[in-house]
Structure formats: C-alpha cells, structure tokens
Amino acid sequence: MIAKIVRESDLINLLGEWLKEYELIAPVKRDNLVVFDRVDSAGEVLFNYSNTVKSAKELLLPQSETLFTYSSVDHSASIEAHFNDAAPKLLFGVRPCDAKSFLLLDKVFDGERYKDAYYLNRRANTLVVTIGCVKPRTTCFCTSVNGGPFSEDGSDLMLIDIGDAYVVKVTSDRGAGLLEGAELEDAGEDDLASMKRVIQDAEASMSPKLAIEGRQENLESIFDDPIWGPLTEKCLGCGVCTYLCPTCHCFDIIDEARDSQGERIRVWDSCQFSQFTLQASGFNPRLTNKERLRQRVMHKFSYFPKNYGLTGCVGCGRCIQECPVNLDIRDVLNDLLMESVIK
Amino acid sequence: MTNTSLKLKEADLAISDQIREAARRLLQQKEVELVIGFEQGTLPLRFTPCFIRNEEDVDRLVWNSFCSNNLAKYLIKRTEKVAVVAKACDVRAIVELIKENQISRDQVVIIGVPYSGMIDRRRIEAELEGKEILGVEEEGNNIILKGNGFTKVLDRNKYLCRCCEESTPANPVIYDILIGELVEEKVPCQSPEIAEFEAKSSDERWSYICAEISKCIRCYACRNACPFCYCQECFVDKTSPQWIGKTTNPSDTLIFHLTRALHVAGRCVGCGACERACPMGVDIRKLNSKLVGDVRELFGYEAGTSLEGVAPLATFKPDDPEGFMLNP
Numbered sequence: 015m016i017a018k019i020v021r022e023s024d025l026i027n028l029l030g031e032w033l034k035e036y037e038l039i040a041p042v043k044r045d046n047l048v049v050f051d052r053v054d055s056a057g058e059v060l061f062n063y064s065n066t067v068k069s070a071k072e073l074l075l076p077q078s079e080t081l082f083t084y085s086s087v088d089h090s091a092s093i094e095a096h097f098n099d100a101a102p103k104l105l106f107g108v109r110p111c112d113a114k115s116f117l118l119l120d121k122v123f124d125g126e127r128y129k130d131a132y133y134l135n136r137r138a139n140t141l142v143v144t145i146g147c148v149k150p151r152t153t154c155f156c157t158s159v160n161g162g163p164f165s166e167d168g169s170d171l172m173l174i175d176i177g178d179a180y181v182v183k184v185t186s187d188r189g190a191g192l193l194e195g196a197e198l199e200d201a202g203e204d205d206l207a208s209m210k211r212v213i214q215d216a217e218a219s220m221s222p223k224l225a226i227e228g229r230q231e232n233l234e235s236i237f238d239d240p241i242w243g244p245l246t247e248k249c250l251g252c253g254v255c256t257y258l259c260p261t262c263h264c265f266d267i268i269d270e271a272r273d274s275q276g277e278r279i280r281v282w283d284s285c286q287f288s289q290f291t292l293q294a295s296g297f298n299p300r301l302t303n304k305e306r307l308r309q310r311v312m313h314k315f316s317y318f319p320k321n322y323g324l325t326g327c328v329g330c331g332r333c334i335q336e337c338p339v340n341l342d343i344r345d346v347l348n349d350l351l352m353e354s355v356i357k
Numbered sequence: 358m359t360n361t362s363l364k365l366k367e368a369d370l371a372i373s374d375q376i377r378e379a380a381r382r383l384l385q386q387k388e389v390e391l392v393i394g395f396e397q398g399t400l401p402l403r404f405t406p407c408f409i410r411n412e413e414d415v416d417r418l419v420w421n422s423f424c425s426n427n428l429a430k431y432l433i434k435r436t437e438k439v440a441v442v443a444k445a446c447d448v449r450a451i452v453e454l455i456k457e458n459q460i461s462r463d464q465v466v467i468i469g470v471p472y473s474g475m476i477d478r479r480r481i482e483a484e485l486e487g488k489e490i491l492g493v494e495e496e497g498n499n500i501i502l503k504g505n506g507f508t509k510v511l512d513r514n515k516y517l518c519r520c521c522e523e524s525t526p527a528n529p530v531i532y533d534i535l536i537g538e539l540v541e542e543k544v545p546c547q548s549p550e551i552a553e554f555e556a557k558s559s560d561e562r563w564s565y566i567c568a569e570i571s572k573c574i575r576c577y578a579c580r581n582a583c584p585f586c587y588c589q590e591c592f593v594d595k596t597s598p599q600w601i602g603k604t605t606n607p608s609d610t611l612i613f614h615l616t617r618a619l620h621v622a623g624r625c626v627g628c629g630a631c632e633r634a635c636p637m638g639v640d641i642r643k644l645n646s647k648l649v650g651d652v653r654e655l656f657g658y659e660a661g662t663s664l665e666g667v668a669p670l671a672t673f674k675p676d677d678p679e680g681f682m683l684n685p
Contacts, residue, residue, distance in 0.1 A: 078604035248406040253576035338634035340398040340405035
C-alpha cells in the first residue's frame with residue numbers, strides 16, 4: 015500500500031494542480047445545503063461535512079440528459095447523438111458509500127449484456143477521491159451492507175483525517191497518477207498508527223449492524239406476507255428515497271418533439287411513483303404504495319444481490335434522514351427479517 | 358432502531374395520555390376501526406404517523422411539538438370508520454376536504470388537539486451546521502439539543518413551523534373529542550416574509566421564485582405530502598397528451614410549481630406540509646401563502662375555517678373581482 019501524508023497546504027496545492035486538468039466537483043454549501051457542485055478554486059471546497067443531501071450519482075447518471083436529437087426533412091431523417099460531459103472530471107470529497115455506489119451502477123450500466131455508452135463515457139472520465147468518515151452519523155449503516163467508513167471500493171484515492179493531516183492511500187493506478195509530481199512525505203509509523211486509531215474509533219461508533227447480508231431468500235419467502243401492508247401504510251409515495259439514493263438508477267426515456275424535430279431524453283424515474291409500472295392497457299401491477307415500497311426493498315436486498323452478487327444499497331442513510339414521514343428502511347428490514355424467521 | 362430516550366415535557370405527557378385514553382375507548386367500543394396519530398420516530402426530531410387498530414397498541418401514541426405531518430392526507434377516500442389525532446391545521450384541511458367530498462364527516466372521529474407551536478425540524482437543523490443531533494428535550498420554552506460534545510439550548514418560539522409562527526388558529530375548528538382545553542388564540546398577523554415578498558418588484562419576485570424552484574429535484578414530496586393533492590392522475594404524470602416536460606430544466610419545474618400553486622389556491626390551508634417534506638429546502642410555501650392572502654383579500658374566503666361557504670375557485674359570481682387578470 016502506498017500511503018502519503020498530505021497537510022492542509024499540500025491539499026490546497028494538490029487541488030490547485032487538479033483544477034488545471036480536471037473539472038473539479040466537490041462538496042459545497044449552497045443555501046444551507048451541502049451539495050456536490052463544480053468549483054473553480056480550492057477555497058470553495060467544504061471539508062467539514064457529514065454527507066451531501068443528494069448522492070453523487072448524478073455525475074454519472076444525470077437526472078435528465080438528451081441522448082440524441084432527430085429531425086426529418088423531405089422523407090429523410092437525421093439523428094445526432096449527444097455525448098456531453100467529455101471533459102475529465104475529478105470528484106473530490108465523496109464518502110466511501112457514494113464511491114462504492116459507482117461499482118453497483120457499473121453492474122447495471124457496464125454489464126455483460128448491456129453497455130450504456132453515455133454512462134461509460136462519463137465513468138471513464140471521472141476520478142474519485144474519497145474522504146473516509148471519521149464521524150459516521152447514527153443513520154449510517156454501511157457496515158451492514160458490506161461497506162465501511164473507510165471502505166476503498168470505488169475510490170482512486172482515499173483520504174483519512176488524522177487530525178493535523180490526512181493520510182492519503184493510493185487505491186488505484188489512476189489514483190497514483192493523481193499524485194505524480196507532487197512532493198509528499200511517505201506516511202510514517204506514527205501517522206499510520208494514528209490512522210489505525212481513527213479507523214477503529216469510527217468503526218466502533220457505528221450503529222449496530224443489521225443482519226441483512228445474504229438474506230435474499232428470507233425476503234423472497236415473505237413476498238406475499240400481509241406484513242407489507244402495515245409496514246408501508248404511512249408512505250406518501252413520493253420520490254425522496256429514490257432520488258437521494260446513490261444506487262437507485264431506474265429511468266424513463268421520453269421524446270420531446272416539435273414539428274419535424276425532437277430529442278430523446280433520459281430522465282430519472284422512481285418505483286415509488288404511481289405510474290412507474292402503469293401499462294399501456296391501463297393495468298398496473300403495482301397499484302398501491304405497498305407494492306411499490308416492496309419493489310424498492312426487494313430490488314435492493316433480493317434481486318440485485320441475486321443478479322450481481324452485491325447488495326443494492328450502500329447504507330448512506332439519506333433515505334432515513336429525509337423521508338418526510340420517517341419511514342426508516344432499517345426498521346422495515348428488521349421487521350421483515352423478523353417476520354421471515356417466524357414464518 | 359427506535360430512539361428509546363423519549364422524554365416528554367409534562368404538558369405533552371398529559372396530552373399524550375388523554376389521546377391514548379380516547380383512542381382506547383374508541384377502539385374498545387368499536388366506534389372506529391382505526392386511530393391515526395403519531396408515535397415516536399427513529400431520529401431525535403422525528404415523530405411519525407402511526408396507525409392503531411388494536412387496543413394493545415394504543416400506548417404507542419404520543420404527542421409533542423414534532424408531530425408536524427398533516428394527517429388529513431391519510432383520511433382521503435377511506436372506507437372504514439377512523440379516528441384521527443388532529444391539530445388545528447390538520448382539522449382545517451379535514452374541513453376543506455369534507456367540503457370537497459373527499460372525507461365523509463360521519464366517518465371520521467376528530468380527536469382535536471389545541472396546540473400552538475409545532476416546531477419545524479429543518480429550522481433547527483439549519484442552526485446546527487450539519488452537526489448531528491443525538492437527543493432532544495423540551496423544557497418550558499427551551500429546546501435542549503444534545504450531540505457529540507455539544508449541548509445547545511434554543512428558544513422554541515424561533516423555530517416554529519411557519520404556519521404556527523403566522524398565528525393561524527391554534528384551536529381545531531371542529532372536533533368530536535377535545536384533548537385538554539381550547540387555548541387562547543393569538544392575534545393573526547401577516548407574515549413578515551410575505552410582506553417582504555410583496556414589497557419586491559415583479560422582476561425581483563420572479564427571480565426569487567426562479568432561484569428557489571431551480572433547487573427542485575421533482576421528487577414530488579411537496580405534492581404527496583399536501584392534503585389537497587389527491588388528483589387520481591396529476592397533470593405532471595400525464596403522458597398522453599404530455600402536459601409538461603419531465604426534465605429538471607427550470608421551464609419544466611416552474612410549470613409544475615406554478616400550476617400546483619394555482620390548483621391549491623383557495624383550498625390550501627397553509628399547513629406547510631409541502632415545505633417540510635422538501636429535501637432540497639425549496640421555499641414552496643411562499644407562493645402558497647401569498648395566494649392564501651390573495652384569496653382572503655379578493656374573495657373574503659379562508660380555506661378550512663368553516664364547513665359553510667363555497668371555495669371561491671369552485672364557484673362563480675358575476676361580481677367576482679377580476680382586476681388581477683388585467684393588472685397583475
């Protein structure tokens with residue numbers, strides 16, 4: 015493992031260097047909210063924050079994007095693909111949960127059978143510099159879904175705050191490239207000991223684990239159980255959980271046409287919306303919030319693991335913090351697993 | 358995950374006890390099949406809607422300043438007989454929904470709770486700069502927040518939901534069971550924020566609204582939390598014909614918010630459920646509150662204040678004021 019020491023002044027210099035080559039996307043404060051946005055100077059970057067209100071997924075999967083435009087003139091048609099976002103980007107300051115979410119999105123958009131050119135284009139152009147979580151929130155449950163406050167999955171570099179400096183771990187070849195030319199001290203034994211302590215403290219402060227890994231069968235066994243009714247009764251059917259989620263990736267494709275010209279647009283969609291599975295016949299297999307919330311839970315904790323071998327949730331806790339009616343996914347999972355054991 | 362350290366202040370404890378007692382009796386005597394109220398949530402500032410069908414679950418019901426969801430939402434088109442624990446703005450929504458034939462008066466037992474001053478958790482969170490709150494207690498007018506390495510005492514009156522701040526009635530307009538006693542109503546005052554908004558030029562108002570709406574991610578939490586958004590098919594969801602674009606371009610999001618504001622004009626009771634549901638901090642309520650004031654001024658109508666009277670946008674009178682059409 016390569017580990018370097020980065021002091022505050024080094025970090026400002028590094029960010030300055032990176033700004034010359036990359037579009038820098040980092041946590042910033044906008045109207046009292048911490049969000050990822052493009053920054054033009056290192057001074058704008060926020061370091062002291064727990065997490066952003068929205069996840070970083072829109073960097074790879076924008077909420078709406080034009081896939082191509084088309085037009086027809088005199089019986090002939092022309093199509094022009096839109097590949098925007100070609101500029102190299104550096105996503106700085108994501109948390110390990112969001113970094114890991116990119117690996118899950120890869121399964122979907124860079125799969126064996128389907129490759130999404132738009133996603134791949136952005137993915138190849140985006141580097142990920144993660145800051146480990148020294149102070150996880152009580153709503154964080156990454157350790158329950160095979161992650162952790164210092165998980166390196168999906169990161170090119172990992173920064174760990176040891177108080178007076180950061181230990182920087184190089185976690186990919188692209189990450190090594192980011193430090194090329196920078197004169198940084200190697201992390202010494204003391205630094206590594208401090209890092210170990212910080213990691214231990216953070217891990218010890220995590221909320222108790224949920225026993226959900228490898229429980230797909232349990233969930234499937236209660237697909238038709240009446241428990242889903244009361245569990246989802248207070249759900250308002252809005253899209254907060256899915257739109258803030260780093261791993262929810264369902265989308266809709268629509269045409270916006272005017273006369274002989276138009277564009278095909280991809281927009282986020284949500285399984286919580288009433289029309290998500292409305293069929294052309296008028297039939298909707300997921301008629302109420304019960305079926306819709308069940309879909310969200312099953313997709314993340316049963317179908318995704320079955321299809322890809324990974325839990326489809328990274329435990330960031332955004333859905334817990336922002337659900338307008340405090341429908342807590344941890345409670346839902348606990349109740350479901352309890353029910354499946356009793357059955 | 359339930360947050361176990363619940364400590365209610367004495368007055369709230371007394372209200373909670375009375376709510377439980379009423380709920381127990383209603384279920385015992387089979388007057389209702391379901392009681393909808395609040396229970397403790399999983400996070401310190403969160404209390405959450407709960408649905409009680411059995412007497413043995415009645416003790417889950419609680420009451421305090423964080424019971425801010427509008428429960429009228431859950432009464433629409435119910436077929437069973439149901440009791441609802443309702444504060445003033447929930448009752449105002451219920452009244453208006455009865456007039457709109459969405460709730461049948463004889464199907465609902467209103468357990469009215471006179472209460473002045475629900476707290477808006479988002480206003481408190483904004484104060485803490487991202488620091489996590491691990492526990493909260495109330496003592497008189499103080500809210501005591503505890504977190505890792507800090508204790509912060511706030512004056513509750515500075516963190517009220519906007520509708521409580523604007524001194525909308527604190528007493529339920531109608532009720533079947535009253536919890537405690539009616540409280541003294543504050544003198545209604547115009548919200549300073551609305552006055553400030555109205556004082557702006559039309560260009561300034563437009564840019565304010567555009568800036569706010571640009572934060573919208575179209576999750577529709579505002580719409581879905583609103584008791585008056587019960588259309589079977591919302592115009593934003595309609596695909597053939599498609600009424601508005603699906604993107605987050607301001608042109609699309611603005612049409613959503615402006616149309617919604619007009620659709621709830623004269624019906625909106627100003628409860629602020631929309632604003633509190635929004636994860637992006639969009640000031641949605643500004644438009645709605647402005648329209649509440651306009652409807653009051655133009656038509657002398659205030660939604661949810663009486664079972665009598667017809668909502669101005671549901672009727673027509675030859676002498677309806679129409680100056681605003683010509684001179685906005």
